[in-house]
Amino acid sequence: MRKPADGTGTAPSGPRARRAPGVHAGAWWVWALALGTAATRTTNPLLLGLLLAVSGYVVVTCRPDTPSARSYSAFLRLALAVLVLRLGFAVVLGSPVPGTHVLLTLPEVPLPHWAQGIRLGGRVTAEALVFALYDALKLAALLICVGAANALAAPARLLKSLPGALYEMGVAVVVALTFAPHLVADARRLRAARRLRGRPDRGVRGLLHVGLPVLEGALERSVALAAAMDARGYGRTAEVAPAVRRTTAALTLGGLLGVCAGTYGLLTAEGGTYGLPVLAAGLAAALAGLWLGGRRTPRTRYRPDTWGPRSWLVAGSGVAVAALLSLAAARDPQALHPGVVPLVAPALPLWPAAAVLLGLVPAVAAPAHPPARTPLREPS
Structure with missing residues (x-):
């Protein structure tokens, strides 16, 4: 035990000084995608609103201070x-x-005979608007x-957990997914700089003056990323025996065909056995x-994410x-799926709503800033 410079107490050393294990990035993505899957099982606006509230509260409670x-x-x-x-x-x-509840009637544009089934204008009913609202809420929740x-786990963190055979494809996906967050961060930075200089940052003029530097920064970042990947030997593969390459190709291709055939069998009545x-x-x-394919991509991981108990709690809650939402839908x-013809007010089902509240487990199990421990005092 050594004494820190400020004299407030003893500083931890040895195993206690290591970084506390966090939640695996894959656990956050499993949790979020599971909530999105639950959102696709219902069109009840009350349940969808509850799902949005749960995901928003967990993001506010658990997200780190990063651009993504x-x-x-x-x-x-x-x-x-x-x-x-x-x-x-x-x-x-x-x-x-x-629908029978007409809200307004727009001028209808006549269309040719080959456009049967499509209309422009005409009656706008409450039933049609409510049906569109339910459908749009489901997509918005997803x-x-x-x-x-x-927001909770940058896609770049998932690259550490991918198998070696999927490393190149994973890098391409991560670069594509991180483009939007960096674009948003650059736009905010440039708009703040223009406001500090007293220049307009809204409207068409502000968009032109902000959009061009943002695109230029994205291009420069792409060139720098390509140079860094080339300097780090990206794409380098190890020498393996021809028999291993043929076995890898046969297993991968046969496995994909088996997955397709098995999925088709599960979706049809004849292939249930x-x-x-x-x-x-x-x-x-x-x-x-x-x-086997991962043996051709030798690489190491610096501080890899570990899948601990908190990760299991986060992923399991989602x-x-x-x-439970899939079971309730069945x-x-x-x-x-509340009906719109006739138009009735949606009701909140109790046990599906309680199932949605299970998504709040990460707010308790994995907060962004855990409470700090009281420093130890040396005996006088």
Whole structure:
């Protein structure tokens, strides 16, 4: 035990001084995508609103102070834009949902005979707008869940956990997913700089003066990333025996074919007997092929993420929400899919709502800033 310079107490040393294990990036993405899966199982606006509230509270409680975490507001704006756009399409293009509560009547544009089934203008009913609102809320919830995953765990962290055979593909996906957060951060920085200089940052003129530097910065970042990847030997492969390469290709290709055949068997009534065994065999062969293929990509990991108890809690809470919502949709579809003809107010089903609240487990199990410990005092 050594004494720190400020004399307030003893500083930890040895194993206690190591960085506390956090939540695995994959656990955050499993949690968020599971909430998105749960959102696709219902059109009840009360349940969808509860899902959005749960994901937003967890993001506010658990997100780190990184550029990707600050991009959550951009996903909120995107979800709002999708909501408004879907309602606009329902007003202008109409809806196949019949309705009797006419809100307004727009001038209808006559269309040629080959455009049967499409109309521009005409009656706008409350039933059509409510149906469009329910459908748009489901898509908005899915987008916000993806934004929550991006805010809680940067996609670049997932690259550490990918198998070696998928390293190149993973790098391409990570670069594509991190483009939007960096673009948002650059736009905020440039708009703040223009405001400090007393220049306009809104409107067409402000967009032109901010957009060009943002695109230029994105291009420079791409060139710098390519140079860094080349300097680090990206794409280098190790020499393996030809038999290993052929075995890897056969296992991977056969595993993918087995997964396709097994999935088709599970989705059809005739293949219910062989679907699950073929799917399991295909997954095993594909995983074996990925493991053998990883031998061609020698690489090391610096401070790899560990999948500890907190990661299991985070991922398990999201999977539980998705599983319970899927079960509720199968047992009581009327509660999770309220009707619009006739137009009735949606009701909040109790046990599906309680299942959604399980998604709040990460706010307790993995807060962003755990309470600090009281420093120890040396005996006088």
